[in-house]
Amino acid sequence: MKHLFKTIVLTGVLLSCNSNEKTQTTTAEAQDRETTEKSVVKEVNKNLKPIDTNDALIATALMAAPEASRENCKVIGYNMAGEFVTLKEGDNEFIVLADDPNKEGFSAACYHKDLEPFMARGRTLKAEGKKHQEIFDIREEEMKAGKFDITTGATLHIYSGPNTEYNPKTSKVDKAQLRYVVYLPWATAESTGLPEAPVASNHPWIMNPGTHRAHIMISPLADEEK
Structure with a gap:
């Protein structure tokens, strides 16, 4: 009976050790990935101006x-x-x-x-203080009138x-x-x-x-x- 108890305890200890080793390995791998990702981001950011x-x-x-x-x-x-x-x-x-x-x-x-007259008209109206819908409506009427295409x-x-x-x-x-x-x-x-x-x-x-x-x-x- 004593031998059986010792065997159970020893098995438990071994399983616990294996579990701890796996956890430590997983944690270390995650930390390595995080370090690598940070290094890549840092390198990319260093290239930006x-x-x-x-x-x-x-x-x-x-x-x-x-x-x-x-x-x-x-x-x-x-x-x-x-x-x-x-x-x-x-x-x-x-x-x-x-x-x-x-x-x-x-x-x-x-x-x-060929779109420049249309685009330029929009910039002019915006510079005059016209809002988006006003610019839309004005250019639509002007296009219907044939002022630009x-x-x-x-x-x-x-x-x-x-x-x-x-x-x-x-x-x-x-x-x-x-x-x-x-x-x-x-x-x-x-x-x-x-x-x-x-x-x-x-x-x-x-x-x-x-x-x-x-x-x-x-x-x-x-x-x-x-």
Whole structure:
């Protein structure tokens, strides 16, 4: 009986030791993973710089344009002095609107040059103090009157995110993502077969249906590598 009791106690001790060893191993592995993750984040953050020069504004704005077209894009927008200027001359079909350094977050856009009259009108009305709905209504009436046209199928590329730091080696802005707008003036859900609200990530849908500003919205899935 004594031998049986000793055997039970010894087994319990061994099991307890094994359990402790496993717990210690698991804890150590978790700590190692956490240390590695922190090191990676620290290394990434070390590569990021503030967007605080005109050259940085241009470089990050061009990320909104198709890669093959970036070299010859015209870039406009507010410079670091707060002046709305041409930041870079260009001669292809794209115009790029740089991020406004005086606003929170980051947002740059690239669009076909034929859209510039429409875009410029919006900037003018906004500078006059008009609110979003007022600008919408005014441009709709002006488009109905033939003052300008939105080319069917013209595309707007938007590169935006919550942060204002970028990697100078790649020009990528921290946590920024691309989304796309394809203009289809006066189109509706019925004429396109598209839903009027997103049904899932990475699925197209139609926004502002039946208006001058009807457009297909496409928001790609997040790039996990960023």
